[in-house]
Amino acid sequence: MSFSLSETSFDPRTLILLSLCFAILVISFSSLQFLFCLFAFSVCLAALFKVPFVSTMKKMLLIDGFMVLALLSLPFTFASGSFILFLGFPFYWDGLWLAIAILLKANSIFLCFTALMGRMGLAEFAHALAHLNVPSSFVQILLFMVRYIDVLKLELQRMLRAMKCRGFRYSTSWHCWKSIGHLIGMLFVRSIERAEQILIAMKCRGFTGTFPLLHHFHYSMKDTALVSTFIAFLIVFLSIGFLLDGSFLKGGI
Amino acid sequence: MHIMDGIVTSPLLAGATIIAVGAVGYGLKRVAPEDIPKIALLAAAFFVASVIRLPIGPTSAHLMLTGLLGLVLGPAIFPALLASLMMQTFIFGFGGITVLGLNLLNMSLPGFVAFLIFMPLLRNELFKEKSGLDASQFLKFFALSSKTRIFIIGFCAGSFAVFGSLLMVALSLALSGQEFFAIAKFMILANLPLAFIEGLVVGVIVQFLTSLKGEIFEVNSFHQTRSLRTSSELSS
Numbered sequence: 055m056s057f058s059l060s061e062t063s064f065d066p067r068t069l070i071l072l073s074l075c076f077a078i079l080v081i082s083f084s085s086l087q088f089l090f091c092l093f094a095f096s097v098c099l100a101a102l103f104k105v106p107f108v109s110t111m112k113k114m115l116l117i118d119g120f121m122v123l124a125l126l127s128l129p130f131t132f133a134s135g136s137f138i139l140f141l142g143f144p145f146y147w148d149g150l151w152l153a154i155a156i157l158l159k160a161n162s163i164f165l166c167f168t169a170l171m172g173r174m175g176l177a178e179f180a181h182a183l184a185h186l187n188v189p190s191s192f193v194q195i196l197l198f199m200v201r202y203i204d205v206l207k208l209e210l211q212r213m214l215r216a217m218k219c220r221g222f223r224y225s226t227s228w229h230c231w232k233s234i235g236h237l238i239g240m241l242f243v244r245s246i247e248r249a250e251q252i253l254i255a256m257k258c259r260g261f262t263g264t265f266p267l268l269h270h271f272h273y274s275m276k277d278t279a280l281v282s283t284f285i286a287f288l289i290v291f292l293s294i295g296f297l298l299d300g301s302f303l304k305g306g307i
Numbered sequence: 308m309h310i311m312d313g314i315v316t317s318p319l320l321a322g323a324t325i326i327a328v329g330a331v332g333y334g335l336k337r338v339a340p341e342d343i344p345k346i347a348l349l350a351a352a353f354f355v356a357s358v359i360r361l362p363i364g365p366t367s368a369h370l371m372l373t374g375l376l377g378l379v380l381g382p383a384i385f386p387a388l389l390a391s392l393m394m395q396t397f398i399f400g401f402g403g404i405t406v407l408g409l410n411l412l413n414m415s416l417p418g419f420v421a422f423l424i425f426m427p428l429l430r431n432e433l434f435k436e437k438s439g440l441d442a443s444q445f446l447k448f449f450a451l452s453s454k455t456r457i458f459i460i461g462f463c464a465g466s467f468a469v470f471g472s473l474l475m476v477a478l479s480l481a482l483s484g485q486e487f488f489a490i491a492k493f494m495i496l497a498n499l500p501l502a503f504i505e506g507l508v509v510g511v512i513v514q515f516l517t518s519l520k521g522e523i524f525e526v527n528s529f530h531q532t533r534s535l536r537t538s539s540e541l542s543s
Contacts, residue, residue, distance in 0.1 A: 073404070080313070081405050116399075127490055131490075163405065167404065191335050191340070191343055192335055196394075198348065203355060207358075210355050234370075239512040239515035245349055248348055249344040253344050
């Protein structure tokens with residue numbers, strides 16, 4: 055029998071808190087060796103939790119694409135340490151290391167979150183937040199958004215399609231901006247009207263302003279096992295960080 | 308305009324997170340239970356509308372709409388934007404969790420300040436209320452019609468919010484180290500046309516909303532928390 059972490063269900067609260075601890079650890083140190091360790095750890099996590107490879111890679115490439123564009127300038131602007139001339143411009147090695155460090159940090163955090171929380175739906179996440187004593191009104195906002203975002207998306211697509219049928223085309227012109235303004239205005243009007251209907255419907259069902267929490271998560275032995283292993287690893291990384299970096303929280307980079 | 312994980316220094320990150328928590332708490336305090344669906348749906352509409360990509364010359368950009376959201380939601384812009392940033396983090400994996408507080412502040416604070424500055428002017432136009440800030444007299448000086456004045460207020464709120472966010476992102480980058488100056492400067496310059504166009508579009512939207520559904524700007528007009536009437540109160 056093959057054991058797989060992905061099939062065992064953990065308490066979502068545990069997963070959220072562990073991911074947060076990991077993220078804080080990642081941004082606390084900046085030596086490259088340390089970051090490579092953490093990146094390797096998050097890759098292992100992703101493998102253990104059987105993260106879907108293709109879709110995760112796609113998302114990661116998308117994020118990295120954005121970042122690489124922004125980080126490309128770093129080796130040329132980070133004016134310290136030794137440099138070589140690259141096409142007539144000074145190319146600083148420190149800037150390159152900095153760019154790699156930032157990439158590693160972002161990717162480790164992304165992978166860890168995908169591994170631990172990727173299977174969790176937004177609704178479950180909101181539910182877990184409610185159990186973590188996040189104010190109820192915020193959780194309700196989040197839940198209503200999750201519920202109605204697709205409705206509004208369809209509404210917007212419908213209106214856009216109607217506009218296109220009437221011959222609307224995107225352009226850099228006052229006409230286009232005005233039409234888009236009216237489109238978004240209409241979207242806001244419809245969402246407000248929808249909200250009024252929702253409120254009335256909820257009142258009819260006896261809504262008192264709070265969502266009662268009926269389902270409770272259970273913190274089980276599996277969670278204890280996960281937490282203790284995870285924390286043990288984090289402590290090891292913390293000491294590695296101290297050894298390599300000298301001080302805790304000496305600043306992002 | 309989102310800042311990624313690992314760029315900003317930890318003290319700045321910690322400070323921004325604490326301020327953001329405070330701001331969200333303040334916003335939530337101003338929220339009556341009856342307003343929750345409205346806030347959530349407006350936040351959802353804001354989220355959905357950011358899919359629209361406006362062409363600007365050879366490139367395209369999406370609207371931020373935080374100025375508009377500030378006008379419509381007031382202090383509730385903080386929880387509303389936090390919810391949409393969380394959704395974005397969940398769906399796209401952008402931004403990252405450690406910078407959530409900073410990104411929230413960078414986006415929502417200018418929107419909220421736009422609300423504080425421009426809402427009295429807009430109320431003046433809409434409800435003929437007298438408020439302390441009476442710059443509309445100044446606009447009347449130019450013999451502009453009420454419709455134009457509303458457009459100008461919307462334009463200012465929209466561009467102000469974008470420009471404010473740009474400055475705040477640039478400032479967070481600059482505070483993180485000299486080496487990010489180039490990126491920060493480039494970012495501001497590249498987004499200046501967006502601030503202008505966003506102003507135009509928000510101006511049109513505000514004009515549209517006031518003529519069609521002026522009460523949309525009353526969502527934020529509650530200042531004391533109303534409690535949801537329970538069924539027993541309704542029946543009595």
